[in-house]
Amino acid sequence: MRHPTGRHFLQIPGPTNVPDRVLRAIDNPTIDHRGAGFAELGKSCLEGMKAVFRTGNPVMIFPSSGTGAWEAALVNTLSPGDRVLAFETGQFATLWAKMAADLGLRVDFVPGDWRRGVDPAEAAAKLSADRNHEIKAVLVVHNETSTGIRSDVAAVRRALDNAEHPGLLLVDTISSLAAMDYRHDEWGVDVSVGGSQKGLMLPPGLSFNAVSSKAIAASKDSKLPKSYWRWEEMLANNARGFFPYTPATNLLYGLREALKMLQEEGLENVFRRHDRLAEATRRAVRAWNLEIWAANPAEYSSSDTAVLLPDGCSESALRAVVLERFNMSLGAGLGKTAGKVFRIGHLGDFNDLMLAGTLAGVEMGLGLAGIPHRKGGIAAALDYLIGQESETA
Ligand SMILES: *Cc1c(COP(=O)(O)O)cnc(C)c1O
Secondary structure: OOOOOOOOEEEOOOOOOOOHHHHHHHOOOOOOOOOHHHHHHHHHHHHHHHHHHOOOOOEEEEOOOHHHHHHHHHHHHOOOOOEEEEEOOOHHHHHHHHHHHHOOOEEEEEOOOOOOOOOHHHHHHHHHHOOOOOEEEEEEEOEEOOOOEEOOHHHHHHHHHHOOOOOEEEEEOOOOOOOOOOOOOOOOOOEEEEEOOOOOOOOOOOEEEEEOHHHHHHHHHOOOOOOOOOHHHHHHHHOOOOOOOOOOHHHHHHHHHHHHHHHHHOHHHHHHHHHHHHHHHHHHHHHOOOEEOOOOHHHEOOOEEEEEOOOOOOHHHHHHHHHHHHOEEEEOOOHHHOOOEEEEEOOOOOOHHHHHHHHHHHHHHHHHOOOOOOOOHHHHHHHHHHHHHHHHO
């Protein structure tokens, strides 16, 4: 097989492109995770993650994919037979709800058409109707990566508060953390779930739980079986910069470097960069005369954009030709969107020219795959980027 020249364009919405600085940091000798030298690494990662989640409470780091941290959030706070409220916003919300059911929770799954985020009014109605407070937790996916749709976490918090409902608020921020504005403390989130391979610019393999004191209190009474995911031992060890079992030491080197990069850029600038590249992407999609899958502009994701193809066109054929000809990976349609939607990841270590290359690959791919479209998507995106530049200059 011919060696593809140049860099692979990894434009799926996670894993994302890992910056050289992070790769170099990972490429260091593994050290003794019980030795004195480790604690400094452990502490800098645990402390640094608090700033990213915007919390003064502890953040835990697990050696697992994001799915593991979903499980940790549930098993540490809930008991068999507890009711949880979840919303069908897309594939990841569906999988998290399925996990809750698998673990023995009773899931009240509010159906959705995958084109909208959580409806805060619907959440409010469900919570007010639950007078006996049987619902112990509300599950929200902040950025539904399968659809490119953001849910309003603060509005769900208000729904809980207005109903004077004591349920815990559990939020999946796996594809929004360090890409889109997220505020664990200010939004009153009890457990935030994160992952390493999206906005954090790391390879897969680390996951996170940011907690509230209410969540920690709930963990004392929670009866779902747990051992590997148990917060208690994790928190006790983390207090000294250590872990109860072997941590993913080399990924922690990478995390320390990624945290440094986020701090150098400034989180607000990171969010602005993502918002701007996302808007440029949407302008390209509209110029192509294709449809943005998200129905409500207020809910557009800044991490990824899902694009609906005209009837009868195959997203997998488009992705195949883009990979084959241009060495670029685009996101597939998942679950209910399979076959008709493709996704452009524009999160993590990403800039104007990487977006230009990405959109060029898509536009050429649309032509090669015979998908009816107008030309000019790239130009529309670049015009927007230059316009933004002269505004801020
Ligand atoms: C990627 C993703 C997950 C799954 O994470 P894994 O690391 O694959 O286990 C869950 N939720 C959202 C919103 C995601 O984007």
